[in-house]
Amino acid sequence: MNTLLQDAIEAGARVGLTGDTLVINGGSPLEGRLEIRGAKNLVTKAMVASLLGETPSVLHNVPDISDVRVVRSLLEIHGVKVTDGDEPFTLRLDPSGVESAHMEEIDAHAGSSRIPILFCGPLLHRLGAAFIPDLGGCRIGDRPIDFHLDALRKFGAVVEKLPQGIKLSAPNGLHGTQVHLPYPSVGATEQVLLTAVLADGVTELKGAAIEPEIMDLIAVLQKMGAIISYEPNRVILIEGVDRLQGYEHQAIFDRNEAASWASAALATDGDIFVGGAKQQDMMTFLNIFRKAGGGFDIKEDGIRFYRAGELQPVVVETDVHPGFMTDWQQPLIVALTQATGESIVHETVYENRFGFTDALNTMGANIVVHPNGLQGYPRRVPRRNLEQAAVITGPTPLHGADIEVPDLRGGFSHLIAALTAEGTSRVSNVGIISRGYENFITKLELLGADFVLEA
Template sequence: MGKVLTIHGGAPLRGTVNVRGAKNLVPKAMVAALLGDSPSVLRNVPEIRDVEIVTGLLQIHGVTVSKDPESGDLTLDPRGAVRASSKEIDAHAGDSRIPILFCGPLIHSIGEAFIPDLGGCRIGDRPIDFHLNVLRAFGAVVDKRTDGIAIRAPHGLTGAKLELPYPSVGATEQVLLSAVRAEGITELKNAAVEPEIMDLIAILQKMGAIIQVQTDRVIRVEGVPTLSGYNHFAVGDRNEAASWASAALVTKGDIFVEGAQQPNLTAFLNTFRKVGGAFDVHDNGIRFYHPGGDLKPLVLETNVHPGFMTDWQQPLVVALTQATGVSIVHETVYENRFGFTDALVRMGATIQLHRECLGSVPCRFGQRNFLHSAVITGPSKLVGQDIDIPDLRGGFSHLIAALAAEGSSRVTGIELINRGYEHFLDKLQGLGARVELSEEHN
């Protein structure tokens, strides 16, 4: 039996929320601690489900993870690293995609790794072929079994010349976490360069790694035999920040997002301004608000950094349902990230999905069977509905649609939101949302 969140719409969200370390960096920084020969300290750690999952996975591998009760800072001591069984790994992998990033660090520390069935948001096929190919190029042996994938490196990992078919965030991190202690030099072409990757590189450099980020998506790593622990303050969660910004716009509210960092939100801020939102940048965060007047439609394409991040797309689409006119959103990172619009349409939004690339540049998903372009016509009056949350960002977008809607919505599956939004219910209540949590009765 799960929880039901009843949301009574119509109240603008006003107040301050604090955003801590990025979901897309913190768990990976925790994995990086396995590469050191001394303890690491990670600061600005949010209390989210993906952090709990990685804590469990590290612990079954013999890493001591201790949390400062006041600050929440984590100390990660990898000196007792040991093998864990595939059953244990599977039991702790939860619904996160991070287990695949244990490969390089575990091979370096204990000589083998195991990839269980991966979780993460169901927003497309999410294959792991790039990961397995780069591991093979480093000299790893990949053994696909019925219970998962076993990875061994009988002769250790050796640097390689690599090129990704697409600038995948996870595969770039796989290369970094494997290359830093591999024998010799690795050159990665077509690398992803998201701010969370740059922060991971900063951590690895603190540990003793030699990593050069060149122009044109080329990263060069000179492997070193040993690394030490790090002490690091994690980069802020730009995706959570953008979500609260959209919440302010959709509910005609005013939210100060403490911890939002302008340099990592450039593409979002441009779009937010073009759609009619206003923001003021402060030293410790950004105030996002609806300045009054009509919101404006726009044509938008998601892309790898420095483009408009795909994880910002779903909350912003809700704002576009309130803009006067026709907007087009072309999703070029995931082939199936518009499933969440079904619920918005039930709530009264006008959104049509198309298989064609309705953007300036044809993407990998054109001429195939993927509904990856959306045409949104607004403004639409939204009305409350029963909603079952499909994934992290789609779920957050449903919450903010329900908060702006007329009447009440009954929302199930809210546990998924805990993967990436720290204490989101407390934050919503602090912003004046009228929400009630109860047990689900069948």
């Protein structure tokens, strides 16, 4: 039955359906070993980068997640031949037949994904035009594309807003420019990199994001022939070149998934070995994990996560890299409901990322969200106008409940809560989770979770 469930959820994700429901009997620790693959936030962007090359690219360590399938279909409708490689978890991407796609096709294949915005620079270089449908994404706050469009205009793109979306053209080609991001946006940094590498002249990007996935994308582009240098204080210089070739690359591991399973071990008093996880890119998370009462053993092939004693309250401030990632706080909050004392999470990246806590309170948690943040606390992260704060008081036993998954990370957090809770929970809309967690049903089985597909 669970194998059928996995197939159903994966098939649903391929066509944009997210209405699947798991019935979970919680209260038992998750124990075992699982393997994680390439980071969603790198793999999808590296796939887009293949558009820039004149020869095929080969990408290794590709996870089987719905976001990858969306990007694959978008590449294919633009004439890129995408095939499975000879080795497992490998894609070969041949851009020799790149062509324009109809607006309706782009809209249909993009679904709720926001990835089409990153096609713009490469398509402007290859075809002189690009189209962005109305963009979706998780309901975690405003994610404006103004940074992207402003940067593209600086490169010389002409932006035209249409009822179906946004059309871009480059009648005079794209040229190097100066871009100063008011906030180190990951997406906007990726946009500048993917556009600047073939632009005529030098581009200076100030206020750049420097996440490990960004650095891995820079490594991909350098393999293709790009000239990119990183300078202090979030400055990246890109010298445009005339042509790029394909690449062969092993994608960086998904640190978001690794942290999620670590939090699951902490919340359920389990013991999970996450194969493929690396210490260097998780050091900020590991510090907080240890402060909260977690233990971890670093091995060459992964990291073992478990409880090292009674859970302790912590204060967390989310921030851009090298700070504590916003994607890490949601799974961690579930574990903090079992800590003795008062924990505080300051969310400074998105303005609406605590909506998932309503379900946790329904299950017995004591979480108070402060929509305007908290004043008067010593801070290392500068306060932002949009920030919120969550105060988690524990320990509070969780009990089963009916839950609807709201978004990717919040949805996985709801899974952790249901697995932690005593009794039975019905978790609906779990198909969203397949956007960023590869074969999560199989992994739950490997860890001994007790669940079935609701008939």
